[in-house]
């Protein structure tokens with residue numbers, strides 16, 4: 001037994017395998033909310049099922065680094081055996097270990113004393129945002145930009161939409177920021193289209209989602225119109241105009257189809273957010289845009305978020 005465990009069964013885990021760690025070398029995957037009992041042919045354990053003595057290396061592929069570090073500590077996995085592939089930095093509040101302060105001073109006085117002395121643990125705390133801090137920590141620039149775009153898009157008529165929803169982590173933000181708008185959500189819920197030729201690992205990771213799971217993370221699920229199946233077939237019945245669309249399908253063919261279907265349906269003053277346009281690992285996204293822009297001129301604004309979103313602006 002290798003003693004190598006991998007925390008997470010999402011895209012990060014499939015990237016790790018694609019980059020060269022063969023599944024046979026992984027003793028097991030660990031996940032707080034496993035989708036199935038196996039992932040890439042290896043068992044998936046709940047944290048409580050992990051045999052800590054056998055764990056010589058825990059590779060954390062999820063972005064929830066802080067929470068997983070805490071769980072590993074509680075399980076008794078020494079810090080030197082944990083490798084964080086994402087969000088490996090840490091800024092600590094020096095008061096974190098001062099457990100007795102609340103007992104001695106009282107919670108109310110402590111809260112009065114502390115707010116201006118907190119360490120900035122995530123950029124979300126730099127500015128008061130309506131989005132919860134835990135959501136902002138994922139990709140602050142992407143979400144803070146979305147917040148401003150939603151504010152602008154509320155002046156435009158039409159629904160909001162996302163093509164490429166996966167577990168609904170971005171969709172929940174649109175739903176939170178535009179609670180009064182219908183939100184159309186398009187996803188196959190069975191991975192990428194064969195014509196986009198994803199690798200096995202990427203495909204398996206993206207199959208781990210359901211309509212019910214997405215509904216459960218939306219703050220205003222009654223506004224959601226979920227259209228499962230491959231796009232654009234899944235949109236055949238939809239007759240709607242849009243004020244804001246997120247397009248996040250990673251590959252050339254589906255991105256081009258998304259642009260061709262949505263762009264004419266976006267109202268003047270509205271936006272389309274093209275995720276991964278600046279991501280060198282997914283060149284098909286920028287190629288699809290180039291292809292579509294040969295068909296017509298579109299004003300665009302790049303955003304310096306984690307994967308380089310491009311905002312397409314529909315001019316009046």
Ligand SMILES: C[S@@+](CC[C@H](N)C(=O)[O-])C[C@H]1O[C@@H](n2cnc3c(N)ncnc32)[C@H](O)[C@@H]1O
Pocket residue numbers: 163164165166167168169170171186187188189190191192193206229230231232248249250254
């Ligand atoms: C990168 S994930 C989306 C992530 C999500 N936007 C977020 O930020 O949390 C891409 C999703 O697009 C879906 N997808 C890709 N091509 C599709 C197509 N032609 N029709 C429907 N869904 C598609 C995949 O199944 C996958 O769930």
